[in-house]
Amino acid sequence: MNGEGKVVCVTGASGYIASWIVKLLLQRGYTVRATVRDPNNQKKTDHLLQLDVIYSQLIYMSQPLLLILQAELIDPAVKGTLNVLKTCVKMSSVKRVILTSSMAAVIAHASPTGPNGVVDETMFSDPSFCEQRKQWYALSKTLAEDEACKFAKANEMDLIVMNPGLVIGPILQPTLNFSVGVVVELTKGKDPFMSKSYRFVDVRDVSLAHIKALETPSANGRYIIDGPVIATLKDIEKVLREFVPDLCIGDDKNNEDIDLDLVTYKVSVEKVRSLGIEFTPTETSLRDTVLSLKEKCLL
Template identity: 50%
Template sequence: MSGEGKVVCVTGASGFIASWLVKVLLHRGYTVHATVRSLKDPNKVSHLLALDGSKERLHLFEADLLEENSFDSAINGCEGVFHTASPVSLSPSATKAELVDPAVKGTLNVLGSCVRAPSVKKVVVTSSMCSVMYKPDPINSTDVIDETWFSDKEFAEETKQWYILSKVLAEEAAWKYAGENRIDMVSLHPGLVIGPFLQPIINFSSEVIRELIKEGKDFMCSPIFNRYVDVRDVANAHIEVFEIPSASGRYCLVGETMHSSQVLKIIGQLYPSLAILEKYKEDLPIVPIFKVSQEKVKSLGINFTSLEVSLKDTIECLKEKNFLSF
């Protein structure tokens, strides 16, 4: 087992990606220090305590993104830190302060704790495709997006896309701080992460799939429905960039780019009883779509799960946890 004898920290461990990351790390033999906002909240901790290996090798810590030094005890003694904690919301009512401050200050607080812990060898930051591809010029179907692309922060500010801005500014701050403090850091940029979820409450991207099924074309125009990746592939990529010494810089994580109308078509074929194809048959255009390069991430040995499998597993999980019935 690759992680035997190694201690790592996962921040924001109760979240969708982080829960899977903790699960796979435990499976690989790692000892995991996991931070959550509240140890008293069963929605944050019950699913983590139920994971195989948790009794022997999972240690939970309370930490707050906005509180300086609050990650020190969790990170102390770890050789790897996976920083996944960051607020997620695309709600129109979410404010700049609610999203940008915890993302930027939280990232700097976690990196500060890493500098104070001489045991830390590598830091993996979970960013997003939001910090790669948000620009004022429309993306063409001939474009291939890769790790050299950066989102336009002025455009995110002008258009009041606070979640996107939070990801751009947090990544920018992280690279600057890592450079100044000689931290070996890697950033991962997943698209819309789907697949089964371990936590008891529905996460943002699973809700996106649920709403796509329920509301369909009301959501079709949003570009967020164009880039998909399975949560299990994202968890594996985090561990690979930590374990492979040569892994460095940024990695785009997108298994498939596809317009939401095509996604609905796949869901309709998987679940004929949903009658999606009847409902939208006049409105399912084949839309040419951009590509996201997989060249760099494939060098880690990551093979992406097919979109059909990811969608089926997402929907089965939504049904099983009573978030969707049909």
């Protein structure tokens, strides 16, 4: 119960990663002040009140001691992120801000990483490259993170950035999100990214990393939290056949000439491991994802 007597605000709290952050924070004894776009939208908020935690700790308001900012749920990303940070500057009670960015703000650039390259926290996506390739999600993430870091530096704010990859694992919300939707497509025999290989990271690991970053005084800068192991289509198919016996993924596509650089790069996760994060095996994440989807009648 590390969080007893401490208050954390989670913005965009009804989202996939944010819901898990709320759940884990409450389990650790924190009081969570959750912000959502519409508190009256029961379809998007009821799952937060159904967590197996002390309901009275979940409060919809502001003035937190710590803040976890879900930039991907604020539209537009850059303006929304800065608006929240500007509010934080005015509130002396906010001691540390954790910004959820993405690997999309790390790996989108013109210089190919290659199968033997190593991606770490020193790498940043190139906005010009994102524009040229029409990678608008990567562009929004890159610009939002860049502006947030500039603002934090100018205002002496304790800002930490988390850069998760393709996140899967059980869902708490009642609707399908993009990354878990990838698993749904795979169970249908499709290869949604036409890549032949995938790098997954478990939502529970990502969420715990956010909390560890709050709790570790020495935590600083960026943290890549991406799956250290690459799963081939054959690896994925082997796991999913437990649920779809006649599954055959991607055999109707000719993927032999697909550029695998964005998938087969090596990723350095030593920094996030220093927070005490151990990675859930991909097989476990895939199984738990499918079981969760079945339970919610989304598969």
